[in-house]
Amino acid sequence: MERIMRKNFSLTSTLQVSLLLFGFFFGAGNLIFPPLMGKMAGTEFLSAISGFAITAVLCPVLGIFSVAKMDGMDNLAKQVDKYFGLLFPLVICLAIGPGLGIPRAGSVPFVMALEPLLPPEVSLPAARALYTVVFFAIAFWLCISPGKIVRRVGKFITPLLLLLICSLFFSTWLKFPFRQGLAQGPYAGASFLTGVLEGYNTMDALAALNFGFAITIAIKSLNLKDGRQNGRFYTYAAAVIAGTFLLIVYGMLTYIGVTTADLFPTTKNGAEILRSAAAISLGKFGYALMLSVFSLACLTTCIGLIVSLSDYFSKICPYFTYKKMVTIICVISCLLANFGLDAILKFSLPTLFIMSPVSVVLILLGIGERFYRGRRIVFSLTVYVCLLFSFIDVFNKASWIPTLLRDFMDLLPLSEFKLAWLVPTLLAFGLSFIGDKLYLCSRCRTAGALDTSEKNEN
Incomplete structure (x- = not known):
């Protein structure tokens, strides 16, 4: 068939x-x-x-x-x-x-x-x-x-x-x-x-x-x-x-x-x-x-x-x-x-330049x-950090943000290539991925400890 x-x-x-x-x-x-x-x-x-x-x-x-x-x-x-x-x-x-x-x-x-x-x-x-x-x-x-x-x-x-x-x-x-x-x-x-x-x-x-x-x-x-x-x-x-x-x-x-x-x-x-x-x-x-x-x-x-x-x-x-x-x-x-x-x-x-990195x-x-089982924290933190920095970057190029924030954006790696969002996004992904894995491991250990305790009581 x-x-x-x-x-x-x-x-x-x-x-x-x-x-x-x-x-x-x-x-x-x-x-x-x-x-x-x-x-x-x-x-x-x-x-x-x-x-x-x-x-x-x-x-x-x-x-x-x-x-x-x-x-x-x-x-x-x-x-x-x-x-x-x-x-x-x-x-x-x-x-x-x-x-x-x-x-x-x-x-x-x-x-x-x-x-x-x-x-x-x-x-x-x-x-x-x-x-x-x-x-x-x-x-x-x-x-x-x-x-x-x-x-x-x-x-x-x-x-x-x-x-x-x-x-x-x-x-x-x-x-x-x-x-x-x-x-x-x-x-x-x-x-x-x-x-x-x-x-x-x-x-x-x-x-x-x-x-x-x-x-x-x-x-x-x-x-x-x-x-x-x-x-x-x-x-x-x-x-x-x-x-x-x-x-x-x-x-x-x-x-x-x-x-x-x-x-x-x-x-x-x-x-x-x-x-x-x-x-x-x-x-x-x-x-x-x-x-x-x-x-x-x-x-x-x-x-x-x-x-x-x-x-x-x-x-x-x-x-x-x-x-x-x-x-x-x-x-x-x-x-x-x-x-x-x-x-x-x-x-x-400007809307497209904000949404393209996202x-x-x-x-x-x-x-x-x-690889991360669709855990929402990984999606949410990574995408929203990318959205935030893309938004700021577009306004930075238009000189619509305070000088202090503009100087911070210019210090980010690859900012001269309109990629100021890249490193913060990678960091957000790494932190959310590792944090989620640690959270799952702690839950597994807690569940294992509870199972052991119940067996000992029995």
């Missing part, structure tokens, strides 16, 4: 779900960070991409593992306490969804790939409005039927995106001889750690907690008979394969940045590097390719967020059905992408849960 059940989920289906997950993760930030990293890292690019892979590949994959293992982000967050379990998913969904991620996904392709090509007489607000309306209309059509999302995205859209990226890579590889410049800026002295921070800034670990919903929906749409346990196994397999694709694509994009650094010395971001490389290696077709790559990359990420959030909010508030939530999120995101994105970024970005810590705690 087990063998028959497993055949229902074919290798082709596994690959399609993996490509679907890759598309969810691979957005605009994932597209533009590696080329600039390659340009700046130069001869240190292997060290830089190794660090980048830890936070931009390994952490998101572990995030999917953790959510699948705990049967959802809600259950993972509830390990801290019931209030955190209610508020954390809500804040994450609002901030990374209509509060930032989805509107930005609709506006970034226009700004990065289309706006530089428009003639001066074209009205930018009108062009942006037309682009975002079309963008979110397509996103709405793709999300409104979640049962078809694997076939539409995993089978067609993401493979097309990969094909276009590969086309850009191979055209660059054939056109330009490989050369490496000297490492620049922070990469000159700390290439590995800088790569870790660049991957951390993709915030994919944060997104992984949301994408667990979408992957669950995608697997359920395949009508498997395997049950929850094997469904979890296929989620793990899809995460590993998606992570492998991410690593390969990051390597391609980093290579483009490394080998074209001397050719485009004035480029300031990854989008400019890719546009320049595409224009020289592919001519006029290169402009169309870049617009397609940016649009598809942002569209797949947008789909993952819309599906996940619509499913989440329709469950906690049944009045808003899945289709209603898809409609509401698409309309709000389209409006914000045109009118209110800058204002809402001021609120959403997400990484929560993921790692979920992965290692069996």
Whole structure:
């Protein structure tokens, strides 16, 4: 029976779900960070991409593992306490969804790939409005039927995106001889750690907690008979394969940045590097390719967020059905992408910078849960210390805290790399873990002593 059940989920289906997950993760930030990293890292690019892979590949994959293992982000967050379990998913969904991620996904392709090509007489607000309306209309059509999302995205859209990226890579590889410049800026002295921070800034670990919903929906749409346990196994397999694709694509994009650094010395971001490389290696077709790559990359990420959030909010508030939530999120995101994105970024970005470290810590705690038997004290103390120091660190960078507290934060290890939360969090984990073990041992000794006393009395 087990063998028959497993055949229902074919290798082709596994690959399609993996490509679907890759598309969810691979957005605009994932597209533009590696080329600039390659340009700046130069001869240190292997060290830089190794660090980048830890936070931009390994952490998101572990995030999917953790959510699948705990049967959802809600259950993972509830390990801290019931209030955190209610508020954390809500804040994450609002901030990374209509509060930032989805509107930005609709506006970034226009700004990065289309706006530089428009003639001066074209009205930018009108062009942006037309682009975002079309963008979110397509996103709405793709999300409104979640049962078809694997076939539409995993089978067609993401493979097309990969094909276009590969086309850009191979055209660059054939056109330009490989050369490496000297490492620049922070990469000159700390290439590995800088790569870790660049991957951390993709915030994919944060997104992984949301994408667990979408992957669950995608697997359920395949009508498997395997049950929850094997469904979890296929989620793990899809995460590993998606992570492998991410690593390969990051390597391609980093290579483009490394080998074209001397050719485009004035480029300031990854989008400019890719546009320049595409224009020289592919001519006029290169402009169309870049617009397609940016649009598809942002569209797949947008789909993952819309599906996940619509499913989440329709469950906690049944009045808003899945289709209603898809409609509401698409309309709000389209409006914000045109009118209110800058204002809402001021609120959403600090929120995400506070929640990103907490997400990484929560993921790692979920992965290692069996080593401390899910003891709540370990979850609670570790997560709340991380939350406290992340909160203070964000306010410190904005100079909104007293000088004495600011000086204390600056003294913490790795504070110059925006990682002031790391050492206090590790200390909180160590103390809670050891304290919990000592408490359990003392209870065992007490119980043993009572048993001995009862036997002696008898």
